[in-house]
Amino acid sequence: MVWTDRIDQPTLVLNAARCRANIARMAQRARTAGVSLRPHSKTHQCCEIAEWLRAAGVTGLTVSSLAMAEYFRDEGGWKDIVIAFTVNPRQIKGILALASRCDRLGVLVESVATVRMLQEALRKGHEEQLPSDRAVTLDVWMDIDTGYHRTGLDWEAPETDILALARQIHLAGPHHTTRLAGLLVHPGHTYKTRSIAEVEEIHQKTLGSLYRVHDILDSDPDLPDKSQLPLSIGDTPTCSMLTDFGQDVSEIRPGNFVFYDVMQANIGACQLTDIAVAVACPVVAKQPALQQIVVYGGAVHLSKDRIVDAQGRTNFGKVATVTEDGWEIYGNDEVYVKSLSQEHGLIHADAHLMQSVQIGDILLILPIHSCLAANLHKRYQLLDGTELSAVHIPKPL
Amino acid sequence: MVWTDRIDQPTLVLNAARCRANIARMAQRARTAGVSLRPHSKTHQCCEIAEWLRAAGVTGLTVSSLAMAEYFRDEGGWKDIVIAFTVNPRQIKGILALASRCDRLGVLVESVATVRMLQEALRKGHEEQLPSDRAVTLDVWMDIDTGYHRTGLDWEAPETDILALARQIHLAGPHHTTRLAGLLVHPGHTYKTRSIAEVEEIHQKTLGSLYRVHDILDSDPDLPDKSQLPLSIGDTPTCSMLTDFGQDVSEIRPGNFVFYDVMQANIGACQLTDIAVAVACPVVAKQPALQQIVVYGGAVHLSKDRIVDAQGRTNFGKVATVTEDGWEIYGNDEVYVKSLSQEHGLIHADAHLMQSVQIGDILLILPIHSCLAANLHKRYQLLDGTELSAVHIPKPL
Numbered sequence: 001m002v003w004t005d006r007i008d009q010p011t012l013v014l015n016a017a018r019c020r021a022n023i024a025r026m027a028q029r030a031r032t033a034g035v036s037l038r039p040h041s042k043t044h045q046c047c048e049i050a051e052w053l054r055a056a057g058v059t060g061l062t063v064s065s066l067a068m069a070e071y072f073r074d075e076g077g078w079k080d081i082v083i084a085f086t087v088n089p090r091q092i093k094g095i096l097a098l099a100s101r102c103d104r105l106g107v108l109v110e111s112v113a114t115v116r117m118l119q120e121a122l123r124k125g126h127e128e129q130l131p132s133d134r135a136v137t138l139d140v141w142m143d144i145d146t147g148y149h150r151t152g153l154d155w156e157a158p159e160t161d162i163l164a165l166a167r168q169i170h171l172a173g174p175h176h177t178t179r180l181a182g183l184l185v186h187p188g189h190t191y192k193t194r195s196i197a198e199v200e201e202i203h204q205k206t207l208g209s210l211y212r213v214h215d216i217l218d219s220d221p222d223l224p225d226k227s228q229l230p231l232s233i234g235d236t237p238t239c240s241m242l243t244d245f246g247q248d249v250s251e252i253r254p255g256n257f258v259f260y261d262v263m264q265a266n267i268g269a270c271q272l273t274d275i276a277v278a279v280a281c282p283v284v285a286k287q288p289a290l291q292q293i294v295v296y297g298g299a300v301h302l303s304k305d306r307i308v309d310a311q312g313r314t315n316f317g318k319v320a321t322v323t324e325d326g327w328e329i330y331g332n333d334e335v336y337v338k339s340l341s342q343e344h345g346l347i348h349a350d351a352h353l354m355q356s357v358q359i360g361d362i363l364l365i366l367p368i369h370s371c372l373a374a375n376l377h378k379r380y381q382l383l384d385g386t387e388l389s390a391v392h393i394p395k396p397l
Numbered sequence: 398m399v400w401t402d403r404i405d406q407p408t409l410v411l412n413a414a415r416c417r418a419n420i421a422r423m424a425q426r427a428r429t430a431g432v433s434l435r436p437h438s439k440t441h442q443c444c445e446i447a448e449w450l451r452a453a454g455v456t457g458l459t460v461s462s463l464a465m466a467e468y469f470r471d472e473g474g475w476k477d478i479v480i481a482f483t484v485n486p487r488q489i490k491g492i493l494a495l496a497s498r499c500d501r502l503g504v505l506v507e508s509v510a511t512v513r514m515l516q517e518a519l520r521k522g523h524e525e526q527l528p529s530d531r532a533v534t535l536d537v538w539m540d541i542d543t544g545y546h547r548t549g550l551d552w553e554a555p556e557t558d559i560l561a562l563a564r565q566i567h568l569a570g571p572h573h574t575t576r577l578a579g580l581l582v583h584p585g586h587t588y589k590t591r592s593i594a595e596v597e598e599i600h601q602k603t604l605g606s607l608y609r610v611h612d613i614l615d616s617d618p619d620l621p622d623k624s625q626l627p628l629s630i631g632d633t634p635t636c637s638m639l640t641d642f643g644q645d646v647s648e649i650r651p652g653n654f655v656f657y658d659v660m661q662a663n664i665g666a667c668q669l670t671d672i673a674v675a676v677a678c679p680v681v682a683k684q685p686a687l688q689q690i691v692v693y694g695g696a697v698h699l700s701k702d703r704i705v706d707a708q709g710r711t712n713f714g715k716v717a718t719v720t721e722d723g724w725e726i727y728g729n730d731e732v733y734v735k736s737l738s739q740e741h742g743l744i745h746a747d748a749h750l751m752q753s754v755q756i757g758d759i760l761l762i763l764p765i766h767s768c769l770a771a772n773l774h775k776r777y778q779l780l781d782g783t784e785l786s787a788v789h790i791p792k793p794l
Contacts, residue, residue, distance in 0.1 A: 008487035009464070042739055064740045067406070085740060086681040088693050089757035090405035110682055113756050150741055151682055151691055188738070284483040285507055285548055294548055296485050300772050304701040341585070342439055342768055343461045343482055344547055359510050360486035371739055375697050376773075 003383055004280055004322050004362040010301040011280045012377035013364070014388065015326055019258055019276040020052050026239065026257050027056040033245050033252075038062050038082060040234060040255025043371045046380065047076035047390035049258060060104070062234065062253045066091045069105070070098055071392040082106035084186065084234070084253065086143060086151050087114050092121045099136045106139035106181055110153045115140065115168045115178060122177035139181035140169045141232065146209035147202070148188040155209035162216050166223055180223065182230035183210055186253075190237040193267055199241045206233065207246040214248065236260075240269040261370035262318045266307050272329050277380075278320055278364040279373060281345060288354055295363055298343040302365060303372035309336070316340045317365040319347055321357075326383055327364045337365055400780055401677055401719050401759040407698040408677045409774035410761070411785065412723055416655055416673040417449050423636065423654050424453040430642050430649075435459050435479060437631060437652025440768045443777065444473035444787035446655060457501070459631065459650045463488045466502070467495055468789040479503035481583065481631070481650065483540060483548050484511050489518045496533045503536035503578055507550045512537065512565045512575060519574035536578035537566045538629065543606035544599070545585040552606035559613050563620055577620070579627035580607055583650075587634040590664055596638045603630065604643040611645065633657075637666040658767035659715045663704050669726050674777075675717055675761040676770060678742060685751055692760055695740040699762060700769035706733070713737045714762040716744055718754075723780055724761045734762055 023039075030037035039053055042064040050061065050072060060080035063069045066088075072078040079102045087095065087107050095118075099105040109115050118138065126135055142165060145152030153165060170180040187206045193199050210231050218226045226248065233245060234253025245252060259277045260270040281297030302317055309315040317337035320327040332350050339346040345365060347353075357363060367373035374380075380388040420436075427434035436450055439461040447458065447469060457477035460466045463485075469475040476499045484492065484504050492515075496502040506512050515535065523532055539562060542549030550562060567577040584603045590596050607628050615623045623645065630642060631650025642649060656674045657667040678694030699714055706712040714734035717724040729747050736743040742762060744750075754760060764770035771777075777785040 008491075009462075009485070065406075085693070086691060088406070088679045088681050090679045094405075111756060114681075117757070149687055149689070150736075150738065150743060154684075154686065282485045282487045284485050284511075287551075289551065290546055292546070294483060296482070299700065299702070299769055303696065304703075304766075304769065305696070306701075339547075341547065342772070346547060359508060360514070369701075372696055372701070375739070 002322060002324065003385060006385065007280045007362055007381075008282065010282075010297040011381050012301075012373060012379065013278050013280050014380040014382055015276045016382050018274065019049065022257050022260060022274060022276060023052055023056050026254060027058070029239065029243065030252060031057075033243060035245055035249055036060075036251045038232070038251050038253050039258065040064070040084065040253050041072060042068060043255040044258055044374060045071070045378070045392040046388055047072065048388045050076050050078065053258075062255065066094050066098065067394050068392055070094075073098060073101060075390060079103040082139070082141065082253070084108060084184070086110060087118060089114060089117045092118060095138070096121060096125050096136055099138055104139050106141055108141050108143040108151070108184060109165070109169070110143045110151060112165055112168045115165070115172070119172055119178055126177065136177065138178050140178045141181045141184040142166060142169070142213070144183050144185045144210060144213055146185050146187055146206040148186060150186070150188060152185065155213055159216050162213055163220055166217050167220070170223055180229065182232060182250075183213055184232040185210060185234075187233065187235050187238060190235050191263070191267065193237065195268060196241045199237050203238050203242055203246070207249070211248075236264055237267050237269040240264070256371060259370040259374070262315070262366050262368045263305070263307055266309065272318065272366070275366050275370070277370050277373065278327055278366050280362050280364050283357055283359055283361045283363055286354060286357070286359060291349055291354070293347040293349045293354065293357060293363070295345045295347060295365070296343060297345040297365055299340045300342055301373070301376060302337075302340060302345070302367050303369055303376060304340060305369035305372055307368055313338070315368065317345070317368055319353075320364040320366060322362050322364065329366070399719060399721065400782065403782065404677045404759055404778075405679065407679075407694040408778050409698075409770060409776065410675050410677050411777040411779055412673045413779050415671065416446065419654050419657060419671060419673060420449055420453050423651060424455070426636065426640065427649060428454075430640060432642055432646055433457075433648050435629070435648050435650050436655065437461070437481065437650050438469065439465060440652040441655055441771060442468070442775070442789040443785055444469065445785045447473050447475065450655075459652065463491050463495065464791050465789055467491075470495060470498060472787060476500040479536070479538065479650070481505060481581070483507060484515060486511060486514045489515060492535070493518060493522050493533055496535055501536050503538055505538050505540040505548070505581060506562070506566070507540045507548060509562055509565045512562065512569070516569055516575055523574065532574070534574055534576050537575045538578045538581040539563060539566070539610070541580050541582045541607060541610055543582050543584055543603040545583060547583070547585060549582065552610055556613050559610055560617055563614050564617070567620055577626065579629060580610055581629040582607060582631075584630065584632050584635060587632050588660070588664065590634065592665060593638045596634050600635050600639055600643070604646070608645075633661055634664050634666040637661070653768060656767040656771070659712070659763050659765045660702070660704055663706065669715065669763070672763050672767070674767050674770065675724055675763050677759050677761050680754055680756055680758045680760055683751060683754070683756060688746055688751070690744040690746045690750065690754060690760070692742045692744060692762070693740060694742040694762055696737045697739055698770070698773060699734075699737060699742070699764050700766055700773060701737060702766035702769055704765055710735070712765065714742070714765055716750075717761040717763060719759050719761065726763070
């Protein structure tokens, strides 16, 4: 008996011990650095894994959608959540309903227009429905763009724009229903780095950018002073590779670190042996003339995310072989997943793998991007054959 | 009231009239060419859409997994199905169980080893469980690689190899439990073409390759003659762009044509106005300095599939705007989806779109690859607000 004996189709396998070690390590880093850890839980979307985070001292989560926040509130009892996604005006009603069931619900904004929509809805809610002792206050974070250029108010925006947003959050409305929670940044451009020096450089620029905005807010006597405006940063490379996150940073929000993946290993944020998830794939064909092994395991099991690796190849996954108690990375770097279609994976194989693997065997593929692979499977099989079942599955519309 | 008023999160919208027109057109092409149409239903994975195919005269389906075949058999009553995926030895028991409930179940092989495993299981099944009048026969197609190099026996393989596979299927075993169904090819290299001339060239090479294998089989007196060994070809570009599929081709298996997508339009297999699905995405931020609009709609809604478009840009989707009864492609080719993260989409916008679209509006994104987008959503909202509910959702392990 091997642990893969009962696997008959592409299956996301989780090495729980490795995942818990990743969690313990990040919790320790946060403690040492004196910051709190609010893990981004879009990576796992699983209440059982969230319990492992709780056991490591985590008291608040980050998520990327309202539905995910509702899931962790209702299925996991989490009452301190940040939805790290620019407020979607079409879901404000749901956001407020959720806020009334949380101790602290944080949201992200970058425009005065969106804050006004939030405040209008909060006022309506307060006037029409809610008794005054149930008054909802939303934690509103200013999302700052420090160079990733995905979302956020540009850190170099004119002072008047920065102050206008902060003042709208903090001062407008008779009820002070929106609380200026602090400054938040996702420096996702670390994903393009390949060394600790590059990550450190981005981090220093990120801090410098945040400090400018912080100082601008501090200069306005109507706004809370610096000490009341925490800085929240988050991305797995920075949080995995640096130890000092800088003055005034009070919170880190890495997500991917619970599993890691080939992309993170490529950046240098982890070792390949830290990766806690792999997709077990049945071998269905061997084509020695093409130096190719075909597995059942494709884009619907791994996602079409890819890296261009050190050899300049477009790489869709790293190959590993089954061991008694898990998997072992296949040593030859020439062996990789060269192509994925909907259900097929094509592995570029060397002579040894071609000989040692038979049709019907299992090979494992370490995902390039574990968040997307986990989202596709929505279930985890542990190495002992049991399954984590508490996974977020969006409800029908 | 606009039809998008009730959409509050990324939603896959299906223009049913357009989908049915795509189906009618392909059914007509097949009739004109004198071939039968066995649509690949991995694209839609939906019994209600399969009924639209049935209404157009379709009597058999193609699928890409055992689970999908079970779904169409059990939920849709389809009894003539080809699982167009190399037999996975770990699922043979399930394949045989399904075969016993179908009139014809077809599978693909490329190796003698796999055929032997099938025959062994069939023999065991017959001896141990099945009464003789329930003897299962499997339709076994020889998967031929004519140049795509994903799966299949190389069309240039030595005659002895080609005959060995055919003879193993046709002759081995006391029960003749595997029936040599014919030759099957998926010439997926048409996806790299950009003109009808290139598609025609691939098709002629494909036919030439199949004819070689056909003639080899025909020369063996122990095997069925050519007329009993149909040729099945399939890929949306060939089936959409050519009208004559060639002598002895009896079946076509396109799949993507029910929806089409930006990739197919890029190849020339459809017009952008034929595309029947789009992801409706709420606008959450506008960043004029970056010429960028941020929508709620990312890799978990569209997949990370991409094309390098005619302008040399990596393109993750085509933008369309809401109209009274559907959507309209945004005219300026400079506007496209330039980046996707898990939940965010970044649209490169022109000045007009930047001005005319407001935070909270809906924009639509036509997927690069509609099969993967549909697989991520597992539901379809029609333009009248109703939903197709009969979608294949894999059961727990």
